[in-house]
Amino acid sequence: MAFTGDETEVILRQLEEEFWVRHRPPLRLRDKVREGQRIDGHAIELFLNRPAFQRPGKWIEERIARIRYFRSRDAWAIYWQRADLKWHRFEPCPETRSLPEALAVISEDEYACFVG
Numbered sequence: 001m002a003f004t005g006d007e008t009e010v011i012l013r014q015l016e017e018e019f020w021v022r023h024r025p026p027l028r029l030r031d032k033v034r035e036g037q038r039i040d041g042h043a044i045e046l047f048l049n050r051p052a053f054q055r056p057g058k059w060i061e062e063r064i065a066r067i068r069y070f071r072s073r074d075a076w077a078i079y080w081q082r083a084d085l086k087w088h089r090f091e092p093c094p095e096t097r098s099l100p101e102a103l104a105v106i107s108e109d110e111y112a113c114f115v116g
Contacts, residue, residue: 001071002041011044011099018027018103023115029038036061042069044099046106065106065114067099076102080113
């Protein structure tokens with residue numbers, strides 16, 4: 001079962017307060033870089049959009065991280081995208097007990113896997 005409407009509201013608020021407030025592009029770049037998230041089922045994908053190099057009018061989505069909620073064990077799994085463009089469990093910290101904890105791991109980015 002996907003997130004309920006109330007759960008989605010809480011998630012969006014946590015994404016804003018715990019992640020985007022720290023990682024949102026500066027005002028002067030907002031026309032060139034946009035932040036976003038996609039919620040699909042129990043998965044949340046964080047990404048940035050930017051104009052494609054030498055392709056006017058085209059935008060490229062740069063994925064930051066994927067977080068998946070497992071309701072059966074009340075855990076949040078963290079994934080990063082490797083060079084093969086597939087999502088892989090983030091082994092230094094594969095799961096957290098809450099979404100804010102998962103966002104803190106992604107924000108810290110100790111191994112430069114998410115934003116670089």
